[in-house]
Amino acid sequence: MTHLGYLLVGWGVTIGVGVLYAASLITRGRKLSARVPSDHRRWMSTDDT
């Protein structure tokens, strides 16, 4: 395939960055969930100000 190097870099970085970001979201989510007691973890309902 022509220009394969460019394609691999472009797609690779895109997918890599996506995976890394997703992983960081999941990790942060877990850490925070651990610190908040389960009855305060609600996020679907809000008492908006």
Added chain:
Amino acid sequence: MWADIRLIAGKDLRIEWRSRITLSQVLPFALLVLVLFGFALDANRPVLDAATSGLFWIAVLFVGLMAVQRSTAIETTDGARRALLLAGVEPAAVFLGKALAVALQLLFVETALVGGVIVFYDASIESFPLLAATCVVATVGIAAAGTLLGALVAGVRARETVLPILLLPVLAPVLIGATRAFDDALGTVAVDGWAWLGLLAGFGAINIVLGALAYGVLLEET
């Protein structure tokens, strides 16, 4: 309203005049920037000629940053912001007054810079009206955007480093437009400078309106 604007602008300018910082530090800095560019590029005369407009406006942007930082600092020291709110001055008037003060200081420096560019870069003015109009209109936009964003970051620790990040992208259209208009006014490139002036005017108008609207919210909530 107009009285308040004059009041605020007068206050800022008087503070400025008493400290003479614009005269003794900002002005030399601006000229120094021009000179440094000259050192960096002068070996290549055609490059310097072609880049004159851009270099002028980059120098103006740097000066604008300094002017806005100092304008904001006046308000944040000693709780002056609260005092302004309590004094019952309309926030929009504060905004316009401060922006006016910044604009006048900038115009003063720009006058010197035009002289600098003629002397150091051998520039020649083909259309003085266009040159002057560009300076005024672009400066209004810079002052308005700067005053708004200066207020936005006021009272925050990392103010000095965040303001450039916020202000410079916002001022990108000014840089583009003013440079093109100057190219026409200085006769370096064949473009329609007056058309670019229109863009600058639009940008300036939007920033004045947005700034006047947002300033009150910022004064109260931040």
Added chain:
Amino acid sequence: MVDSEHTGSRTTRILGIAVILGLIALILLGFFGAPEDDEQRDAVRMIFVHVPSAIFTYVAFTVTAIGSVMWLFRRSIWWDTVAAAAAEIGVLFCGLTLFTGSVWGRPTWNTYWDWGDVRLVTTLILFLMMIGYLSVRSLGGGERATATRAAIIGVLAMVLIPIVNRSVEWWESNTLHQKSSLTDGNLEDLTLFTLVVGFVVWGLFFTWSLIHRFRISWLERELRVRDLDQALVERRAEGREHEGQPV
């Protein structure tokens, strides 16, 4: 009430699986299904990561803009949280758009960057503005103040970007350089289909990320509130001690 040890849920699990499956399909179609271009040869395959990134950059920042307006006019914390989450994801996508565009440009037009390209320059300025948005959010200083500051930047960006676009367009038309646009040609069926798959994958990933990022912010907020409550309780206890009353 939610009783899980993480910010996931059934919804996000479904979305996540869909993203992964869609991505596999995209890679297969993108590399082996879609045909190469006459002029660009295989470099055209960059379109399947570049265009979805660009589109969803704008989607993300539009969400931020809407959220900013909702905060300024309705003081809705929910919307402010959504705005912030969308902005973070948008900056990510924007960076990828610029990067993939640059990587695409090199083999195709022999240049990583072109100041004469409206979309490139506008996107760069947008990127910088929204990085400013994220910086403002991290300055600290109280929830309401932060939300207001950020919202103003969000609205400013929304209003100014069309102007920047216009100014760069005029600037570009003064240079002789014109880029060929893939969108005015007819796209081959399979290329078009693959592109749509790309949009779907990006849309699913955007939604997945938005939900997770929103929940993270919400949990952080809970922690801040709890820490504050805790600190208040401790201070009151101190006060009572000093008055000689039992704690």
